Amino acid sequence: MEKYKYTQTWFLQVEIKDELLNFISDKDEHNILEIGCFEGLSSVFFSDNLLNYPSSSMICVDPFLTINNNDHNEFLRGEAEANFDYNISQSKNFTKITVYKTTSDDFFLTNDQTFDFIYVDGCHLPDFVSRDMENSFKCLKVNGIMWMDDYCKTTECKEAMDNFLKLHINQYTIIHKGYQLAIKKLSPIDNESCYEIYVLSYNNCEREERMIKRFNEIKITPNICSFKENDNRVRILIENGVDKSHAGGLGCFFNFLKLMEDFYANSSKEFGIFLENDVFIKKQLGFDLPNVCYNLKKLNLDVLLIGYLLDDTPDAWGLTLLHIDEFGNKYYDFGDNVYGTQGFILTRSQAKYFIDKYTIDYVLDTKETIAADWIYTKQGNKALLYPPLVVEEGIIEGNHYGQVSFHRSCKEFLYNDSFTS
Ligand SMILES: C[S@@+](CC[C@H](N)C(=O)[O-])C[C@H]1O[C@@H](n2cnc3c(N)ncnc32)[C@H](O)[C@@H]1O
Numbered sequence: 150m151e152k153y154k155y156t157q158t159w160f161l162q163v164e165i166k167d168e169l170l171n172f173i174s175d176k177d178e179h180n181i182l183e184i185g186c187f188e189g190l191s192s193v194f195f196s197d198n199l200l201n202y203p204s205s206s207m208i209c210v211d212p213f214l215t216i217n218n219n220d221h222n223e224f225l226r227g228e229a230e231a232n233f234d235y236n237i238s239q240s241k242n243f244t245k246i247t248v249y250k251t252t253s254d255d256f257f258l259t260n261d262q263t264f265d266f267i268y269v270d271g272c273h274l275p276d277f278v279s280r281d282m283e284n285s286f287k288c289l290k291v292n293g294i295m296w297m298d299d300y301c302k303t304t305e306c307k308e309a310m311d312n313f314l315k316l317h318i319n320q321y322t323i324i325h326k327g328y329q330l331a332i333k334k335l336s337p338i339d340n341e342s343c344y345e346i347y348v349l350s351y352n353n354c355e356r357e358e359r360m361i362k363r364f365n366e367i368k369i370t371p372n373i374c375s376f377k378e379n380d381n382r383v384r385i386l387i388e389n390g391v392d393k394s395h396a397g398g399l400g401c402f403f404n405f406l407k408l409m410e411d412f413y414a415n416s417s418k419e420f421g422i423f424l425e426n427d428v429f430i431k432k433q434l435g436f437d438l439p440n441v442c443y444n445l446k447k448l449n450l451d452v453l454l455i456g457y458l459l460d461d462t463p464d465a466w467g468l469t470l471l472h473i474d475e476f477g478n479k480y481y482d483f484g485d486n487v488y489g490t491q492g493f494i495l496t497r498s499q500a501k502y503f504i505d506k507y508t509i510d511y512v513l514d515t516k517e518t519i520a521a522d523w524i525y526t527k528q529g530n531k532a533l534l535y536p537p538l539v540v541e542e543g544i545i546e547g548n549h550y551g552q553v554s555f556h557r558s559c560k561e562f563l564y565n566d567s568f569t570s
Contacts, residue, residue, distance in 0.1 A: 152239050153193060154232045157224060160190040164327050165268070165296055172294055172324055172333070173266060175199055181207040182264040182288070184253045184281055185271035187221065188229050189236035192246070199266070200242035209237070210249045210256045211271070220272045257284040265290045270298035275309040282313045289334045300330035311476070318436045323443050342439050344420040344494070346371035347408040351426060352378065360426045363569040369435055371424070374411065376404050382509050389513055402521045405490065406507055409500040420445070421500050424492045428456055428539035429568040437478070437538055442494065444474045451499035451529030454483065456492025456539035460558045463535050471532055483533040490521045492539040499529050540564045
């Protein structure tokens with residue numbers, strides 16, 4: 150630090166300098182693009198740490214005072230540009246740096262190179278942020294990292310970045326979200342992201358058709374799996390004296406288990422999303438799921454309940470708030486109080502845990518209550534997501550008035566026009 154000249158040390162306050170080396174190695178080849186360099190504190194960090202491999206290179210883009218309306222004018226009037234020139238000349242891999250003293254828009258007009266790491270820290274006006282993200286993402290290599298400063302600087306900055314995330318859903322994974330935002334570009338093959346969706350389809354054609362229509366509307370293809378009335382495991386249990394009146398609940402339990410077995414055997418995704426087939430789906434499901442899965446991992450959860458029976462807010466139900474994510478979604482500890490298996494997410498290892506544990510021999514011997522909403526959403530490190538991602542239609546068969554009206558009032562409370570109809 151002593152040999153360099155800085156008047157501002159913004160870069161020392163942000164997460165990238167501690168986090169970046171968790172995602173890229175200082176020993177590999179890197180082709181870096183940096184938009185917005187100022188005195189070169191970030192440029193020097195990249196030059197000193199990431200350009201060691203012989204063929205590595207970095208392009209630095211900053212117009213300094215060559216344009217009239219630079220949003221950093223007030224900082225640039227002094228020695229900033231001279232400091233930049235001096236600082237990078239002192240950095241470890243100076244000879245691998247090319248500088249463009251122009252705007253990022255002008256740079257992108259003629260650029261034909263691609264990069265595996267791009268740091269976006271130029272003009273912070275929302276239109277500029279959007280264009281820098283769009284243009285950068287186009288020349289970002291698959292598996293490359295795009296790291297944005299000032300995600301939380303202003304609501305406008307955040308909105309611009311969130312809009313980019315919405316527009317490019319399934320084309321990236323979020324690898325960091327704090328004051329800064331960082332994403333990794335996915336290849337078109339794995340752009341379905343980190344999860345696989347399974348819908349347990351009870352044998353009711355109309356319900357199934359409604360679900361297919363809803364998924365078509367939001368452009369997502371789930372695995373629709375038919376409910377097996379004659380599940381072999383239920384038959385064995387009944388032959389062994391289990392009360393027939395429990396067959397329906399047991400059928401549901403084992404059919405969900407079958408979905409988990411399919412997920413574990415046929416998918417390599419990190420998360421399984423399991424849904425019943427009588428639910429309205431959040432229109433932004435494709436946008437919400439990568440973010441929710443990211444938070445599930447961050448909170449070290451095994452299970453996240455995303456569709457359930459609540460007829461009032463979790464706070465009114467007395468649940469404990471664990472976390473609020475960047476998009477305002479709330480994660481609650483729900484103890485044993487909330488029911489419903491309308492929608493839940495399991496990690497791969499939790500699905501395996503259920504598959505291994507609930508063998509027919511175990512179920513025959515156990516005194517545990519074997520029911521889907523007593524087991525699958527009540528074990529492991531668990532939380533409930535509010536607002537939910539799916540809401541039960543609220544049409545239930547049966548003549549227990551309390552149950553029928555409770556389901557109906559849950560639907561009335563939870564459903565709104567952010568869900569499919
Ligand atoms: C926050 S500073 C960069 C700080 C630097 N990355 C660091 O961490 O030390 C923002 C820089 O963006 C530059 N800038 C402003 N408008 C720009 C544009 N249209 N294209 C590229 N850079 C721009 C400014 O000149 C300023 O130097």
